[in-house]
Amino acid sequence: MTTTNPAPAEFASLSPRTGAELARYPVHDGEQVRAAVRDAGEAAAWWDGLGFAGRRTRLGAWKKVLVAQLDRVARVVADETGKPFDDARLEVVLAIDHLDWASSHAEKVLKRRSVSPGMLMGNQAASVGYRPLGVVGVIGPWNYPIFTPMGSIVYALAAGNTVVFKPSELTPGVGHELARTLAEAVPEVGRYPLLTVLTGFGPTGAELCRAPGIGKIAFTGSAATGRRVMSACAENLVPVLMECGGKDPLIVDGDADLDAAADAAVWGGMSNAGQTCVGVERVYVVESVAGRFLEKVRETASRLQVGGAAHEGDLGPMTMPAQTDVVRRHVVDALERGGRAVVGGAESVPAEGGGISPVVLTDVPEDSVAVTEETFGPLVVINRVPDADEAVRRANATGYGLGATVFSAKRGAELAQQLRCGMVSINGVISFAGIPALPFGGVGESGFGRIHGAEGLREFARTQSIARQRFALPIAVTSFRRTARGMSTLLGLVRTRHGR
Structure with missing residues (x-):
């Protein structure tokens, strides 16, 4: 009798626009995860041994391949997420810029430096250095499947680590594109796996958290999933970097440029179908300019078109159909509790998945779920406040603390420093994410740790102090x-x- 081994489990990547199957990928099990981490650990010794200059050369080559194949990579992003092609291209551009910054600044940030030993220990030479962790596990999201994980991947690589990457099950092809382009740029990748991609669902990610040899896990996703990741990592005391959700506010002061503020509110709230962790979800506008501001937002948001199978539109469909239920619940609750629709309404949210037309609500109670919970869809709540100080108070009245935006001619910096969050844009929106030197991360329910910038490089290294007599x-x-x-x-x- 002949027996055959069962075929490995697979899953399909589907187009959010058409529902068509894009490709199939394996569901990696625990044994495969552990083998990948083990191989990455062996490669880490070679990668560390190259030094900053050797790594910079190879990461520079990867950058050139990504530039040359930008449209090809962006097409995979657009196909898997449903976002407009130009939005996908912008995402790849930002990732390339961060790759360049991390590789060119790693030596300056992480090289060993002397520090003063002080008077009592004046006979010592003291120094601080930053050594690689070894293997870094990255668990990525589906909303920005290249830009967000690359904020961990390239900084970890520049710091001397190898990476095992588990992309979202909704965007596995993007992970494979990253690994493919790196392999084209760095000939040694065939022997030394610098970036290994594992595909699957939650259990695959859990196995990565528990795998012997993992030096750190960088996670992006919801706070609820983040808690499960932390629990799995705690079994082996694996440190974690958590980039979770947000309920980001935009404050419009009485002296703000209303045209610019309205444009920022609509772009920040509606781009990528509102599926942006640092996107605008709440707007607090000073009463004296609220009427004019609301009208400008209405004019801009009402012109936006949702794309489908036949055309791209200004925003695409929901990448994860189940998120539609969350948006519908938030809109209905807000309207039932006295909120008023400025653009769209409950009818903007389809019964099953697909695209959601922009929704702008006002006069929504502050304890409504549309104000207290992350929506992650094209819904913006705009509430009036007597002054900017009250706007700050309401902006801070949440467990989240990721990003924020302030529009004010005179008080921008003052108001920004009063906000309990990791990043603030003044008279612009989400601009901090595009500046590689600025650290990115949150507080509270939005997580902890930082990607990007010097802090992001040090996040993927262990500090080592040396005193030499x-x-x-x-x-x-x-x-x-x-x-x-x-x-x-x-x-x-x-x-x-x-x-x-």
Whole structure:
């Protein structure tokens, strides 16, 4: 009798626009995950040994391949997410810019540096360095499937680590495009896996968190899923970087440029079908300009078209159909509790998946779920406030703390510093995400840790302090040869130096 092994489990990547199957991918199991981490660990020693210059050269080559194949990569992003092609291209452009910054600044940020040993330890040479963690696991999202995970991947690689990447099950093809382009740029990848892609669902990600040899997990997703990731990582004390959701506010002061503020509110709230963790979900506008601001938002938002199978439109369909139910619940609850529709309404949300037309609501109670919970769809709530200080108070009245936006001619910096969040844009929207030198991350329910910038490079390294004795002190202090006279001399020095 002949027996055959069962075919490995697979799943299909589907187009949000048409429902058509794009490709099929394997569901990697625990054994495959552990093997991938083990191989990545062996490659990490070679990658670290190249030094900053060797890594910079190879990451620079990857950048050139991504530039040359930008449209090809962006097409996979657009096909899997449903977003307009130009939005996908913008996402790839931003990822390329971060790749360039991380590779060119890693040495400056992470090289060993001398620090002062202080008066009491003046015989020591003291230094601080940053060593790679080894293998970094990255669990990526589906809404920005290249830009967001690359904020961890390229900074981890630049810091000397190898990466095992588990993309969302909704966008696995994007992960394979990243691995393919890196392999084209770096010939040694065939022998040394710098970026390994694992596909599957939650259990595959959980196996990655628990795999022996993982130095850190960088996660992007909901706070609820983030808690499960942290629980799995806790089993082996694996450190985590958590980039979770947001309920980001936009404040419009009385002296704001209303045209620019309205444009920012609509773009920040509706682009990518509202599926942006740092997108605008709440707007607090000062009463004196609220009427004019609302009219400008209405004019802009009402012109937007949702794309489908036949045309791209200004925004695409929901990438994850189940998210439609969340948006519908938020809209209905807000309207039932006295909110008023400025653009769209409950009829804008289809019964089953697909595209959601822009919805703008006003006069929504602050305890409505449309104000308190992350919507992650093309819904913006605009509420009036007596002044900008009240706007700040309401903006901070949430467990989330990711990004924020302030439009004000005179008080922008002052108001920004009062906001409890990780990033703020003044007189612009989401601009902080496009600046590679700025760290990106949140507080509270929005997570902890930072990607991007110098902080992002150090996030994927372990700090190592070294003290080297240059000569022996005439007074033995850290020794059993210490004498009463020596201790008296030491105390005299301390009283002279610090007791004044």
